[in-house]
Each structure stands twice: as C-alpha cells, then as structure tokens.
Amino acid sequence: MSVALPVLIVLATILAMEGVAWGSHKYIMHGFGWGWHRDHHEPHDKLMEKNDLYAVVGAVLSISMFALGSPLVMGDAAWWPATWIGVGVLGYGIIYTLVHDGLVHQRYFKWVPKSGYAKRLVQAHKLHHATIGKEGGVSFGFVFAREPAKLKAELKRQREAGIAVVRDSAGA
Template identity: 85%
Template sequence: MAVFIPALIVLATVVAMEWVAWASHKYIMHGFGWGWHRDHHEPHDNLLEKNDLYAVVGAAMSISMFALGSEWVMGEGAWWPATWIGLGIMAYGLIYTLVHDGLVHQRYFKWVPKSGYAKRLVQAHKLHHATIGKEGGVSFGFVFARSPAALKAELRRQREAGIAIVRESAGA
C-alpha cells in the first residue's frame, strides 16, 4: 500500500499533464507564446528551435515539485506528494520527447509507423501542422489523438469559416 498512493499520484500527474500540454499548446503556444513556437511550424535545418524552450519550462515545473517535496530544501515544510508530482511531470516530458520529437518529427530516430496508434499520432500531428500561422488548427495534444478523419473534417470547417489557412497538401 505504501507504493500504491505514490504510483497513483505519478500516473494521475502524467494524465493531467496531457491536459496541461493541450491547453498550453492551444492557448499559450498558439497565443501570446507564438514567438517561441513559430519556428516549430516553419521549415528549418537547425538542431534546436526556440520552441525547445518550452521543454525548459516543463523541466522547471518538475524541478520545482521535487524541491517542494524535499526535506533537504524545504525542511519540515516539505510536501511529500510534490516529489511524486515532479516525477509524473518528468515522465510526461520523457513521453513527449519520445513521441513528439522522436516519433512524429523524427529528431532522434527514423521510424514511420504503418499502422496502429503510433500512425494515428503521427497523422494527427501532421494535421496540426496543416495550418499556416497560429490561427485555427486541430490536435493540440501530444499523446491522445482524435481520428484523422475527424481532424480533417474540423480543418475543412475552419477553412470554410475563414478561421484557418490550411495548406493545400493537407487534404482538408
């Protein structure tokens, strides 16, 4: 039982981080934080992007939680769940790095899935990149992806409503 509660906190944090990532991506990265995120949507040959600064923000959130949970840092005021929340944030960051940067954008390894959920993640994120600029768009999450057909229909609706400029190659 001593392991169950911490494991539950880590798992709940990983799940919650997908919502945090979705909201941050939709309202910050495609909002006032577009200056850091823009180069992620534009072709370039650079090893790093300004967008990678968002990973530093995520790391700072995790480190802050580890500090809040540490008696070494906080003394008797340490809040024990914070350590496990920090671990959940770190785990989500690792998942994000492997899925988004590795699988979808092929920054670390070259593998193109032919079927299954991995293919759906790649398709959903490619549809996210189908818009030009920060307006409109679909699929702001990183680990949970709606069906490509539903995302294409949403892009088509946004294009017809004048909400988003969709690249012709997107098929929406």
Template identity: 90%
Template sequence: MSEIVVPVLIVLATIVAMEWVAWASHKYIMHGFGWGWHRDHHEPHDNVLEKNDLYAVVGAAMSISMFALGSPMVMGANAWWPATWIGLGILGYGIIYTLVHDGLVHQRYFRWVPKKGYAKRLVQAHKLHHATIGKEGGVSFGFVFARDPAKLKAELKRQREAGIAVVRDSAGA
C-alpha cells in the same frame, strides 16, 4: 502497500493531467502570446534546436520545482511529500513527449514511420496540426492522445471554410 500504491497513482495521474496541461498550453499559450517561441516549430528550418525547445525548459522547471517542494532538504518541515511524485510524473510526461513528439512525429532522434495502429494515428494527428499556416485555428493540440484523423480533417475543412484558419493544400481538408 499504500506506501507504494499512492505514489504510483500520483505519478500516473500526473502524467494523464500533463496531457491536459500540454493541450491547454499548446492551444492558448504556444498558439497565443507564446507564438514567438513556437513559430519556428511550424516553419521549415535546418537548425538542430528551435526556440520552441525553450518550452521543454519550462516543463523541466515545473518538475524541478515539484521535487524541491517535496524535499525535506530544501523545504525542511514544510516539505509536501506528494510534490516529489508529481515532479516524477511531470518528468515522465516529458520523457514520453520527447520520445513521441520529437522522436516519432518529427523524427529528430530516430527514423521510423509507423504503418498502422496508434503510433500511425499519433503521427497523422500531429501532421494535421501542422496543416495550418500561422497560429490561428488548427486541430490536435495534444501530444499523446490523438483524435481520429478523419474527424480532424473535417474540422480543418470547417475552419478553412469559415475563414478561421489557412490550411495547406496538401492537408486533405
């Protein structure tokens, strides 16, 4: 039984941990020294791909690296068995991210505007993330766990009043 339960728990824990990794990466890398890759994601364009999509390649490399570390074919006796399940969790998070962020929020793959529930909250939270102009300030750096939009609007208003962020007029802050 533990041969099934432990790997499933590792995969699920990795998916949850990846939301924190994504939040921290988004806030401190993408809106920091990695802004050069992320900027076009915050600007209007008609391109199918964005430089920002290079971050998906980084995520894929993390997953592939974990699969390699867990593979006896690659690592021999030095293989670390949990790495395979961590790699699967990173892959799972990447799929969730692609469907939620690129698909639902930015509608790159399908058109559906949720009218209620958590899906609507995710869309609202990420739209509020895009309410700032430039890399400074901002709210809602995560991708799957979304805070209450009313609290995010209040935070944007505070940032605008403090001169931390330039907020678009249509943001409601």
C-alpha cells in the same frame, strides 16, 4: 507508506499533464507564446528550435516539485506528494520527447509507423501542422489523438469559415 499511492500520483500527473500540454499548446504556444513556437511550424534545418524553450519550462516545473517535496530544501514545510508529482511531470516530458520530437518529427530516430496508435499520432500531428500561422488548427495534444478523418473535417470547416489558412496538401 504503500508504493501504490506514489504510483497513482505519478500516473495521475502524467494523465493531467496531457491536459496541461493541450491547454498550453492551444492557448499559450498558439497565442501570446507564438514567438517561441513559430519556428516549430516553419521548415528549418537547425538542431534546436526556440520551441525547445518550452521543454525548459517543463523541466523547471518538475524540478520545482522535487524541491517542494524535499525536506532538505523545504524543511518541515516539505510536501511529500510534490516529489511524486515531479516524477510524473518528468515522465510526461520523457514521453513527449519520445513521441513528439522522436516519433512525429523524427528528430532522434527514423521510424514511420504503418498502422495502429503510433500512425494515428503521426497523422494527427501532421494535421496540426497543416495550418499556416497560429490561427485555427486541430490536435493540440501530444499523446492522445482524435481520428484523422474527424480532424480533416474540422480543418475543412475552419478553412471554409475563414478561421484558419490550411495548406493545400492537408487533404482538408
């Protein structure tokens, strides 16, 4: 088998995971799963958050894909693309950890970007945290971010419509 197809599957999975993460963040974490996600939006000085349980869910998804692709586990029912999907889910998890937990929330390293894509990601996620509670909000993705000016305008619209309570320092 050519190496191109597995690489394409991994890359497609990483891209698809941003959509999965966006939907999960908006509709699960800010919905019925708020109990795990709430502490991520509140000040604290703990090393771990309940929100970190979502990383465990991602790890279970990745491991499940590895199992589905393994002839040792599945025998003749093994589905080889699942292994590469598992690699893609793992890759997205690594990117998420470095970008969201590392860069944006500075849990693992301290670096404040002054310009470019990294600054845009940080600004967009800080605007995501500008709302109080689970209602409303902007920028539910983790790797792709809209322009901060557009996100501020959306927050302002949500505040004026009574959809979200926005912190005063959010600039909306």
